[in-house]
Amino acid sequence: GAVVSQHPSWVICKSGTSVKIECRSLDFQATTMFWYRQFPKQSLMLMATSNEGSKATYEQGVEKDKFLINHASLTLSTLTVTSAHPEDSSFYICSAGGSGRAFEQFFGPGTRLTVL
């Protein structure tokens, strides 16, 4: 299958700072990327869907000003957690989908964010 990378894999930051997480599709063009959040022992909750060159669509209850998503190219999407607080500590996973109805979505390895 196709490969999706995330960087960094683990980040620790101080409360009030901003953190950027990158999601890259390495061997295909990702027309759509998805950002999920996963708390310990829970399922993946979709935060937002982004299409290359357009604004992200956020799920209900997700603060768009706090979780900034940019899908600048067909291989890169970024999630910026602004003014992070301890409650933002979580595991963030991206997935990328290509064109074509049957195209599978591929998941990145995830980023563990710890806010002190």
Add this chain to the structure above:
Amino acid sequence: AQTVTQSQPEMSVQEAETVTLSCTYDTSESDYYLFWYKQPPSRQMILVIRQEAYKQQNATENRFSVNFQKAAKSFSLKISDSQLGDAAMYFCAYRRGSSASKIIFGSGTRLSIRP
């Protein structure tokens, strides 16, 4: 709205035995996909098996097979000859027909394998 329900938070099976994980879903769409994903301790999501709603034949991937009951909106996963490496969190998931559609996940079933 589409929903996916997994009613078994935890399951346990003896190595080499067969186990079935349950999943039900709700949708008014006719064009959709159903998936089972595995999430091992590394937390990398791994696609186990995929079923297209239009296909009546149940999908099979080596030791993994599904029982897709469209009318009942049921989609169970059978793991045959369970191996220690099968221990993981398993998520049932739904997606509308378009590849640009979001995936909706169930709450997950934690599968443990007894040696």
